[in-house]
Amino acid sequence: AYMMGDDGTAAFSDKLVKVLRSVEKRYAQLFEQEAKLSSETGNLVFTGQADDPETLETLRKLGFERPESVSATIRAWHYGRYRATQSVEARERLTELMPDLLRTFGETTHADEAFMRFDQFISGLPAGIQLFSLLSSNPSLLSLIATIMSAAPKLAGIIAAKPHVFDGMLxxxxxxxxxxxxxxxxxxxxxxxxxxxxxxxxxxxxxxxxxxxxxxxxxxxxxxxxxxxxxxxxxxxxxxxxxxxxxxxxxxxxxxxxxxxxxxxxxxxxxxxxxxxxxxxxxxxxxxxxxxxxxxxxxxxxxxxxxxxxxxxxxxxxxxxxxxxxxxxxxxxxxxxxxxxxxxx
Incomplete structure (x- = not known):
């Protein structure tokens, strides 16, 4: 406290609390839209080591039969397991995309298998920010990707083994x-x-x-x-x-x-x-x-x-x-x- 120019711990504590409240307010404003998207879909929390019970229930309602596997996969994305999700910007775009991504894949015939094929696809990408941005701004492209992963396993295998073929879809x-x-x-x-x-x-x-x-x-x-x-x-x-x-x-x-x-x-x-x-x-x-x-x-x-x-x-x-x-x-x-x-x- 003395090194910061304060008379004592009480004065220092008051200043620190003001700063923390300012940070909290600005942080809430930054993620206001994300919270709104999450509330529309249901609870979607993929932080920490353990599954969030409300998130698992949301995944079940969306159409996934093995929500634990889906949750673990998404947590791995957020931890930067793949090159495509290692940058902060890519993970931010992925977070914005997540509600729509899960809704779209949940509506497919084989939601769990389709989602895991998508995981295999992004595991081979050198970067993810462009893909996640494209899917966020182009719902029809997201729907097409989900359809491929669900209804066309051979095509899904091609796009997973050779991600560059995705460029042709653009x-x-x-x-x-x-x-x-x-x-x-x-x-x-x-x-x-x-x-x-x-x-x-x-x-x-x-x-x-x-x-x-x-x-x-x-x-x-x-x-x-x-x-x-x-x-x-x-x-x-x-x-x-x-x-x-x-x-x-x-x-x-x-x-x-x-x-x-x-x-x-x-x-x-x-x-x-x-x-x-x-x-x-x-x-x-x-x-x-x-x-x-x-x-x-x-x-x-x-x-x-x-x-x-x-x-x-x-x-x-x-x-x-x-x-x-x-x-x-x-x-x-x-x-x-x-x-x-x-x-x-």
Missing amino acids: DPALMSELPTRDYLRARLSSFLSGAQHFEDILDRLRIFTFEHKFLIGIRMLTGVIDGTTAAGAFTHLADLAIGEALAAVVRELEAAHGVFPGGRVAVMGLGKLGSNELTAGSDIDLILLYDHDDEAMESDGPKPIDASRYFTRLTQRLIAALSAPTAEGVLYEVDMRLRPSGNMG
Whole structure:
């Protein structure tokens, strides 16, 4: 008290009480809107180590069957468990969003499972403030996210594993432009234009394909396209990706072994790829056909090889380009066995 210039503890106590009351008043004003939102929904308290009984009851009323798990998950968010919730600003936006977030997810068919898929999604985000701000200001986007997490587990898995696909949902043309072959070809060509080397092309093909599988699924989920149109779009997407992968493989092979005189290659799609019925999770059945000049003995490059080894390597490298895991995952699982009897064909 003496160090603060007061005559004694009583004078110091009076000054301290005035300061504390001022802080209390300003703090109450700061969170006035938050309190209002909480009171409209019910009690929502996610501080401390133990569950708040009134909060658990609110979660049950909102539609959650396992409110303890939901409460524990939200507390982990507020403790900065994920990178997306480590900044003070992100947690403030999340607090503002929470009542609407819980109401929207509580109205879905499988509220608990949908909420946990959303938790998995934000666990992979590098930052959360932009997402939480977008969802706060765009109720339709929040509703769409909840629908994906509840009704489309495969789409939810894609967005959780590859959060960057969420960016495509922000494109205002998403619901107005249909995913035709020409539309996908133009987008893919533009996306690959900056690729510097073979591995970069493979990664970009994976990024593009994952994103557009997701966006095609979103269009079908929201009724913009029907199942038949979606199957055609998934097939066009795979066909274009295979074509770009084949072109990249041919360039790599020719750089090492040259061109095989009269060499021609065609890739034939079988199964759902051949019948234009691919889904987001389909593998692809392929046959590679080749031809060359009968008189040619070997390729004309710096390391010439005979026809059998040349086209065998091309086939093997194409399969690897499509199915080998890179930092961006696997493009497609590939089956090169003849049908209808699998490896007995």
